[in-house]
Amino acid sequence: MIEARGLSKQYGSKRAVDNISFSIAPGKVTGFLGPNGAGKSTSMRLMLGLDRPTEGTVTVHGESYRDLPAPMGEVGALLDAKGVHPGRSARSHLRSLAATHGISDKRVDEVLGQTGLSEVAGKRVGGFSLGMGQRLGIAAALLGDPRVLILDEPVNGLDPDGVLWVRHLLRGLAAEGRTVLLSSHLMSEMAQTADHVIVLGKGKVVADAPIAEFVANGRSERVTVRTPEAAKLAALLLADNNPKVQLEPLSEGCFVTVGLTASTVGGIAARNGIELHELSPVTASLEDAYLALTRDHLEYTSA
Incomplete structure (x- = not known):
């Protein structure tokens, strides 16, 4: 269990959380979702004691991370897969981490096998691909067999087989009763992995709901x-100039309407003698709900 209560973090004039x-x-x-600059990374750093909150608290199983006697046995984290001596x-990287907590070399070999790194265990990390580095970061997070996992973009750089492996791994760990926090910008993967979402926007919580409820509401x-x-x-x-009605072109002769039902579109077409070749409702998605919610909470926007 991770609990944040009145948590804030100020950097100069910037209130990140x-x-x-x-x-x-x-x-x-x-x-754990939100646009760039929403406060996700800062929140995770606060959870892991890497920054001190300006106000409020965040605890793991009722204790501050800094007060945990053997933190790797309680919390496994991946925030930066590149944070390894090349x-x-x-x-040797995993053994050095294991030595800080009295974790055996047998456990090191177990997580190397679990993450598919056994065959490259003796190779220097500096020669690893991005995907291999991610696997090593996940191995480090799993090393202490923790009850809580905090992972930031764990599938970044992984091939499709690796992405599927991470999905099954996280869902399996959650099924064992562990706490799993996953931050990612990949909405399609989040939709298949997460059960619940917390969305931040400009440092505030703008949604906290089961994923099915979040999609339905958005x-x-x-x-x-x-x-x-x-x-x-x-x-x-578009004749009524309703700001909630939008058209998104797809290809010549094809577009998506937003804010109108299929029956409304079909009725307008019928009354005006317009021939339709397709009229099909689009299934709601996590991406649609997320974009609709965060549109007014962007720190950085493209031209």
């Missing part, structure tokens, strides 16, 4: 329309 409170429960994978081998009606009279139908759909 602003009075946030949440609980991350065991037995499920919790997705001249060390994968095995759903806007979306319909794919294909017609040889696309321009005419588009003009009719």
Whole structure:
């Protein structure tokens, strides 16, 4: 269990985290989402005692991370897979971490095998690919067989087989009753892995809900329309100047309507003698709900 209560962090004039409170429960994978600059990385650093909060508290099983007598046995974390001496081998890196907690070399070999690194255990980390570095970071997080896992972008650089492995690994660990916090910008992967989501925006919690509820609440009606009279139908759909109605072009003669039901679009087309080749509702997704929620909470936007 991870609990934050009134947690804030100020860097000069910048309030990176602003009075946030949440609980991350065991037995499920919790997705930690938010745009760049939302406060996710700062929150995770506060959880791990790498920064001190300006106000409030964050605890793991009721204790501050700094007060845990054997933190690797309680919390496994991956925040930066590159935080390894490049001249060390994968095995020597893990053995050096294990020595700080009296963890056996047998356990080192177990996590090397679990993460698929046994064959390269003697190679220097400086020669590892991005994906291999991620696997080593996950191995380090698993080393103490912790009850809590905090992972930031763990599938970055992994091939499809590696992504699938991480998904099954995290869901399996949660099924054992462990607390799993997963931060990622990959909405499609988060949708298949997480049970619950916490979304930050400009340092505040803007959503905290089971993933199915989050998607349902953030759903806007979306319909794919294909017609040889696309321009005419588009003009009719936008005639009322309703700001909630948007059209997203897909290809010639095809677009997606946002904010209108299929029956409404079909009725307008029928009354105006417009031939339709396709009229199909678009299934709601985590990405749609996330983008709709965070649109007004962006720190950085593209031109």
